[in-house]
Amino acid sequence: GDSVTQMEGPVTLSEEAFLTINCTxxxxxxxxxxxxxxxxxxxxxxxxxxxxxxxxxxxxxxEATYRKETxxxxxxxxxxxxxxxxxxxxxxxxxxxxxYFGTGTSLTVIP
Amino acid sequence: EPEVTQTxxxxxxxxxxxxxxxxxxxxNHLYFYWYRQILGQxxxxxxxxxxxxxxxKSEIFDDQFSVERxxxxxxxxxxxxxxxxxxxxxxxxxxxxxxxxxxTFGSGTRLTVV
Numbered sequence: 392g393d394s395v396t397q398m399e400g401p402v403t404l405s406e407e408a409f410l411t412i413n414c415t416x417x418x419x420x421x422x423x424x425x426x427x428x429x430x431x432x433x434x435x436x437x438x439x440x441x442x443x444x445x446x447x448x449x450x451x452x453x454e455a456t457y458r459k460e461t462x463x464x465x466x467x468x469x470x471x472x473x474x475x476x477x478x479x480x481x482x483x484x485x486x487x488x489x490x491y492f493g494t495g496t497s498l499t500v501i502p
Numbered sequence: 503e504p505e506v507t508q509t510x511x512x513x514x515x516x517x518x519x520x521x522x523x524x525x526x527x528x529x530n531h532l533y534f535y536w537y538r539q540i541l542g543q544x545x546x547x548x549x550x551x552x553x554x555x556x557x558x559k560s561e562i563f564d565d566q567f568s569v570e571r572x573x574x575x576x577x578x579x580x581x582x583x584x585x586x587x588x589x590x591x592x593x594x595x596x597x598x599x600x601x602x603x604x605x606t607f608g609s610g611t612r613l614t615v616v
Binding site: 433480482493495 | 508535537543544545546547550558560593605606607608609610
């Protein structure tokens with residue numbers, strides 16, 4: 392069945408450090424891939440998405456590229472800020488179906 | 503930007519009681535969903551709803567759960583007899599199509615069963 396495997400946390404970085412959160416997936420067909428972010432005390436917010444192979448999703452300095460050959464969708468940011476501290480969820484969804492989420496990676500950025 | 507609104511934000515209930523979690527999806531959306539997140543665990547799908555009926559449900563969504571769209575704007579999740587393990591964050595979501603579109607999630611209702 393469909394599933395998402397996400398790098399376990401927690402991750403602690405200093406401000407301006409480079410961030411990578413790994414995500415790989417298993418799915419039949421051609422899913423869309425997503426990163427959602429959950430700030431403390433808030434709900435899930437869509438951070439970025441990619442709907443087909445080689446697409447790059449980007450938002451707020453974050454990027455992820457849909458790699459079909461490695462079934463991956465790693466999240467990156469060149470220079471993190473304290474305000475990026477949150478839990479990040481990788482997810483996939485095939486057309487007309489439910490979301491499958493990873494377990495989430497908690498990121499703490501320290502000044 | 504349109505939002506999915508959930509109420510209440512936090513609800514505490516006694517074990518065995520019935521609770522109703524409320525959601526107002528985005529007005530022109532046709533597909534509605536409930537997900538839950540037990541503290542520290544992944545977000546799990548519960549149910550999807552389209553055209554006034556359940557279109558898909560997970561094994562978590564057993565007979566104690568039900569969903570309803572009582573009017574043109576609300577979408578509710580009822581838990582008939584709450585158990586301690588029902589304590590979780592419950593997220594409502596809606597989408598305007600079932601294809602390659604992201605949902606819009608609400609901010610969640612934290613349910614605490616004591």
